[in-house]
Amino acid sequence: MKPVVRVVDLIKEYNGVKALKGVSLEVYEGEILGLLGPNGAGKSTLMNIIAGVIKPTSGKVEVLGYDVLKDREKVALKIGYCPQETVLYDNLTVMENMMFYAGLYDIPGGEAKKRAKRILEYLGLSGVEKTLAKRLSGGMKRRLNLAVALLNDPELLLLDEPTVGLDPNVRRSVWNAIKRLKEEDKAIILATHYMEEADELSDKVAIMNEGQIVALDTPEALKKMVGPLAAIELEFSKLPENLDKVLGRVDVVEKYILKNEKVVLYTKDPDTALPQVVSLVIENRGKLARIDVREPTLEDVFVKLTGRGLE
């Protein structure tokens, strides 16, 4: 099977600083590739290059066999791009926004209106066609952003942080919409820094850090990279004295990450580790607010690979 997207050794430099350092990946029909990484990891730069908005310093990007640089317009017709920012015009109604973008894709008026109505209904936005975009809620704006990306019936969808800033219910409804698009055999690249989003939606996840893909596999395979470890999350209302020394004294803890008032410990033996940690915290005048023992997540994979958290 031919890939919908093929990225080969992509490098992008801004004033001598490398934003992408040799990225390669492939995405196939009906597949969601999650790009997981913190802000500045290079996810948006990669998306912009695939969309043909910016030119790479070197490397190659093919979409459905077309080179994005040489056949930019042909590629643009096949891509639906939903950037991180809201791309709506506040003084235009929902339908006027849709018709404007349809015009950019050279879709005739009648056909554009039909498609717009269908997509708005599909994303739960029917009934607000005549509402000015500025009067929509944040969730509706996000869905309209996505609706705009679907107007040209794309074979490849580039979704850059499509749920950022949304409440859990709205986020869930956007996820459902993305899942349905996958069922329509669309290839989707989903950039996110929410690990649960990548975990829930992606067939494969590319973990990006500082312009590189540090791991690329299915979420399950990636989580196995952490090993047969459990994660113990401790949240303090008062940090114990000499926390580093305290945690170092627990033999069964293989690794720990301290962030603000929170510590994540990785251990193969949570039954032994947990009582030891609790008693040491109390001895050192610490106060615990919450304890959670859980399976490793993609964030834990990221931590293992990069030594730092996602945010």
Added chain:
Amino acid sequence: MKLRAILSIAKKGVLDTLRDPAAVFWIVVFPIFWLALMSALWAGGSSKPLILEVGVVYEDTGISKYPLNATLMVNIMSKIEVNTTKIFEVKVFNSTENALNKLKAGELDAVIVFPEGFSQNMTYGFTTRAKIYVSAADIQKKQIIEAMLSSFIVEFSKHLALVRAQIFYNKAAVIINRFTGNMSSYILPLIKEFIKGLAVPLEAEFNEVSPKSIATRAGIIGWYTIGMIGVEYLFIGIIGGIVIVVEEREKKTLKRLLAAPITPWDLLIGGTLAVLFSELISTVTCTAFGTLVLGGKIYWNPLNPSHWLLVYIMLLVALMTIGIGLILSLGAKTVKSANVLASMVTFPLMFLAGIIIPKWILPSYMRTIADAFPVTVGLDVVRQIAVFNKPVEALALQTVYLTLTTTATYVAGIYIYKHRLNKFIEE
């Protein structure tokens, strides 16, 4: 280039503008308000002449003894009228000091002091002198006061000279009659004219002539209507030109637009069309209000093919202002800074480039700027056709000049647009 994409971009720009109350104010309300103001200021009917308040001091104690005296002069002065308005308001003071104090306090425009012997000298035919003090509070008003008083004194002197000449002639005629006998009927008229010529060696007649088409109120309003259209083009075109470049960046829609199968050309042409549409609305507003409401006269005959040159010229002026805006976009990154920058450029041009203030009242160096500024050249061509009803053949040179400068400006604007766009994309 794709027509549907270009029209979509233009339509989006138009809708965005029409739903922005501030934009509607500047495009529709502002020109109506300004035209009404201009009409009231410059074409609001007959203006009244300047009235001077003049203080008079009689230091001359011999007034009652002589038939030609200072009060005669003051009486004549206080009766002089321009368009049925008396232009000298005379107040008599008992001392020079009191009068000068009032002058210094700004309560008088001038003080005339008639010194001792004034009436005697006047009656006996000697040179007589008065002292005149003029308020120098305002340099322009001072010039006007001096000119008005000088004119009066010249006229009065002429009158006095003629009276004296008549007296002299009457006495001389008796003697000449005695020596010339029958010849006197030939000689006396010649001598009379000669004496009159000695008294008044030169006479000039001043007549006011206004340019044919703006001599009327309708013509003046027509002139200002074209000026107002020019002001609107400056504002809308320059701001619009800058906004074409910076707005999509500021709204963060630029990258999304460029991910669509369009080119920067489509964006530029669509944006330009949207600005042209706003300028068209303003043109229609100004023309309709200026002609239908204020009664201005604008010659426009759609059946006359040469009148279509107006459309071409207006289009060039509009493109010129957009081109200036594109170039100025080098100095702006946001719509707000675009507004500030455009105002900084537009306001001085509006007043100093012969657009709303006639070129002939500008200082000579500003007139040079106005003569070279393509927008003014374009508006002058429009005025020549639409206000002065001049044949278009006489305007070929200006039209070629405007075509070349507009092309150069817009091409430079395109170059800067592409440069800015690339910079914004890479940000």
